[in-house]
Amino acid sequence: MNSVSVSNELNELLNQDNVHVQLSVPQLVEKVLKRNEGVLTSTGAVCATTGKYTGRSPKDKYIVEESTSKDKIDWGPLNQPFPEEAFDLLYNKVINYLKNKEEVFVFKGFAGADKQTQLPIQVINEYAWHNLFSHQLFIRPTEEELLNHEAQFTVISAPDFKADPKVDGTKSETFIIISFERSTVLIGGTEYAGEIKKSIFSVMNYLLPENQILSMHCSANVGLEGDVALFFGLSGTGKTTLSADPHRRLIGDDEHGWSSNGVFNIEGGCYAKCINLTREKEPQIFDAIRFGSVLENVVLNKETRVADYDDGTLTENTRAAYTIQSIDNIVDPSIAGHPNTIVFLTADAFGVLPPISKLTKEQAMYHFLSGYTSKLAGTERGITSPEATFSTCFGSPFLPLPATRYAEMLGEKIDEHNSQVYLVNTGWTGGEYGVGSRMKLSYTRAMIQAALEGELNHVETVKDSIFGLHIPLHVPGVPDAVLQPNKTWNDQAAYEKKAKELAEKFKVNFEKFSKVPAAIREKGGPIA
Structure with missing residues (x-):
């Protein structure tokens, strides 16, 4: 045929x-x-369940x-x-x-x-x-x-x-x-x-x-002065949450293109994780779930039809789908200029990466190709607890072309537009998963705000002895001790062991990029 x-x-x-x-x-x-096929919730959204398949089936x-x-x-x-x-x-x-x-x-x-x-x-x-x-x-x-x-x-x-x-x-x-x-x-x-x-x-x-346009698995927003920010990261790292900023206009929450004219949204809506969703923490997402929106696998009160976003009985990967117009603070049409700031989001289950670090050009390319994070429960079949993973360009399941094609395009655009790049860990602090705790959203928001406003461009940094990352010593609204992961662990020997374990995973994973320039391999990755 x-x-x-x-x-x-x-x-x-x-x-x-x-x-x-x-x-x-x-x-x-x-x-x-x-x-x-579904029922109406108390806010007028449709709620449906998806049976045994509550996440993607990449295999x-x-x-x-x-x-x-x-x-x-x-x-x-x-x-x-x-x-x-x-x-x-x-x-x-x-x-x-x-x-x-x-x-x-x-x-x-x-x-x-x-x-x-x-x-x-x-x-x-x-x-x-x-x-x-x-x-x-x-x-x-x-x-x-x-x-x-x-x-x-x-x-x-x-x-x-x-x-x-x-x-x-x-x-x-x-x-x-x-x-x-x-x-x-x-x-x-x-x-x-x-x-x-x-x-x-x-x-x-x-x-x-x-067509010489970089396609990206990222969210994007724009500030009052037209400054554009991109947020790369896999499901559960905070792309949707962090890009839905009341002080910035949303371009889109997950998929974008970057052309010679600037950034544009590929979609017309948002597909947000809503486990533990509250109006206090994420008001824009919470209020977007109204008539016309779709909830997936969210447990409802049988009588009142009020959604219980804390209930992960069906899956941790509960979802809400809504048009971008459901959010008040948006760019419409979803087009903006070239990015000033690029943020790589990771949910580090090892608890050893800094909550924020400034990246050199080589480090930016290294971490983009690495795409490290932890798969969180429910985003794919068979994932029941956080699992360390590397997803090239923070979206390898969706990339039909070789990863280096996208990485080379990103590197060229970073150079051309002098974009500042940061690695932000929204995962664990004070210990690995099961020992430490998840990074406070308020701290992450404060760090990203400082980055977007240029407050970290000239701040004093310390170089991480294992990963070689440049960690700001001070960020407004964040305790200094939180910024350096080794200071959040009670057992320093345990920290060093776990950090070196993750560093080795980075090195082993990067071996598959045999054609990457030596400068990226030598200056971009862990140094211990």
Whole structure:
């Protein structure tokens, strides 16, 4: 089957009477309730559960091996090849499955706020609540744009369709398969809505660099004077929380492009973790969860339908999806200038990295390629407690191209725009996970505020003896003792042992970057 036949099959489905195209939010909410896919919360949001799949399934993600793209893809465990013939057969099965459903839902919109490079997309859903999710997460067209909308990429999501590994060539009943030649993403066997969002991000991570645009897994905001900040980090490190700053306007919370004109949001909404969410700590996120928003796997009081954000019974990876317009303090459209400050966020389960440190150019490139953090419970299947991991460019599961392609582009832009780069540890202090405690959010906010306002540009620093990082000795609003991790541990021998253990993990991980310039390897990483 070629792209033409894929299009014909798709058109046949879309022309059926059971297909609802571009339903409004109220219409979708009505469908969700009528079909018993979810319930209304006390604030008017829809709450749905996703069954056994409460996080992404990276081992079930594939890219079709096609002549036009196979020489560009960084093949491996994260970008597994899938045969064209097997994809075509599975595609036919899913299309025929949807043809026989009572209802199918279609959302038409865009990925990328920059009009010059945005990607027209359509999302075809078996579930109404997934279509509502898509309406919240992607950029919604105006009435005029909808009239002329022609999708250049299609996501087809059929959660109740289970693959047969012996027949279909998958590893399990679940599959997330991208075909760049057919401009199609095929999803089945999982109800986790995040797969829809992240599949389009993976697509953009392939397409944007082809246009000399850096695609980034980061949040972004802008200050009153137009200064732009980027926040890189994996799920659970604080991207969404820290970028939702009442004193700065939000550009976006998770996915961005950096072109010759500046930064733009790839999405039209936010997908925030909401475990332990409170209005006091995160007022913008808390108040955004209202009519039209979608909650995933959040436990509700059965009578009052009030959300219990402290209840992680279903998963620690509880989520809220809402449009960026649900937040008052935003940039609209989601476009801004070049970044003045770049922050790499890590949740260090070892408890040995400084809460904030200034990075040299070489250190910035080293830590960007390393992408160290701890996977937190619930973000992926099988993760039940924090686990040290390295995710290249803070987003390796979503990068179809070799990591060095993105790193080289970032390095060039840091040089060109003289961006200041900081490593911020939002993880543990005073000991490793299980012994120490999580860094106070108020301290992290104070440190980042100081960095954004330029207060750390000329502050006195001390060089960490193991990691070589430059640690500020004073940050307004933060106790000095908190800034140096060795001073927060009661057992200095235990600290040094754990720090050297992590340093060795950095070195071993970095061995895979054999073509990286020597200066980055020698001056960027641990020194002990």
